[in-house]
Amino acid sequence: MPANNPTDDESSPLLPRPSPTLQTQTRPAESAMASSAIFWKVAAISGATAVGFGAFGAHGLKKRIADPARLASWGTAAQYQLIHSVALLMASGNPLAASLFTAGMTMFSGSIYALTLNPEKFKFLGPVTPIGGVCLIAGWLVLAFGKKGGPPKFPRF
Template sequence: MAADSSHETTPLLPNAEQEDLTHNTDTMGSTLLWKTGAVFGATAVGLGAFGAHGLKKHISDPNKLANWSTAAQYQLVHSVALLVASNNPVAGALFTAGMTMFSGSIYALTLDTERFRFMGPVTPLGGLCLMAGWLALAFGKRGAGMRWPRF
């Protein structure tokens, strides 16, 4: 016996209005992650330049300057990773937390080791978040990070 389809109201193919509604709700989080990645990237360039030029006037320890450079490099690389992960909220959150904890704690410790000594344990936690972000990309929905958000 054939099913009566006269009461079906959902079309098989979505219309443009339905696609826009779905796309808008899907991209709200991805737009935030995209903008966060772009801001983190811009600040990484600025902080890297500050470390290469302005910080040398105040800090003479080459190890501290190298640490600052490492923090800026990791922040910049993971800013790009955050752009790629803009449609993977788990990876995006892990990259954001990881950059904040890893690079942020290194910046603080470089500027004033004694004052920010308590942040020492934060650095490896940030590194773990960065690694977990890469794993979230690897094992998340395939291709989820490759759709660029519409603004």
Template sequence: MNSNLLWRAGSCYAAVGIMAGAFGAHGLKSRGIAPESIASFQTASHYTVFNGLALLLLSLHPRFSVHRFAGPAIAAGTFLFSGSIFALVLNRDRFKFLGPVTPMGGLLMIAGYVSMAL
């Protein structure tokens, strides 16, 4: 993954996270979603924004913008973690198979960050 792709992924994640946060704060209550689920949706939104910003910073770093594992792991982990939560909150019955995907996405994000420290 090159720095240009990391920059684009980070920009998209930041934008999606902000939009999801706004939808979670205003659109979910009218759909009769439980407050606990709305809180989960907000958590996923926050992680999407934070990791989007991290990818933007990563794309600017001379060493880590070309790291073979860190950027792709953070990007994929964010997609799996936040995406599975978004899907589960919006339609748990249809997407209940995604339940185990959430922690795998979280582990992938963690692995991406830890790989930069090694």
């Protein structure tokens, strides 16, 4: 049986605690810049996928779906995603508006894409589409009536 070590009692932490002098605290400005940089990247990726989905809808989807209304829905989803990707770029310094745009694009366009591909399988997503639309509208209203900070400050990478 090993000798009892006073540091091996059950009350000692599993991981060593960092010394207070080594801890760094994130300042609000640094946190806002990190958030802004994340939304900027999300917006850029969303814009790229919107262009890709739009091209797929205009060319590849026509081979799989004959219904013009479903094809038009796909085009609407891609258009709204692209427009709101640009809005998200502009709102990347406003975390509330940026979050609403991100949620709105995901729910609005994402549900339409899924419903266009397989309406029966994804029927449960029908109510998600208008919720996403409300998020998009709310994002615009937050920009209109929220804190007025002048033109957007774009993140530096």
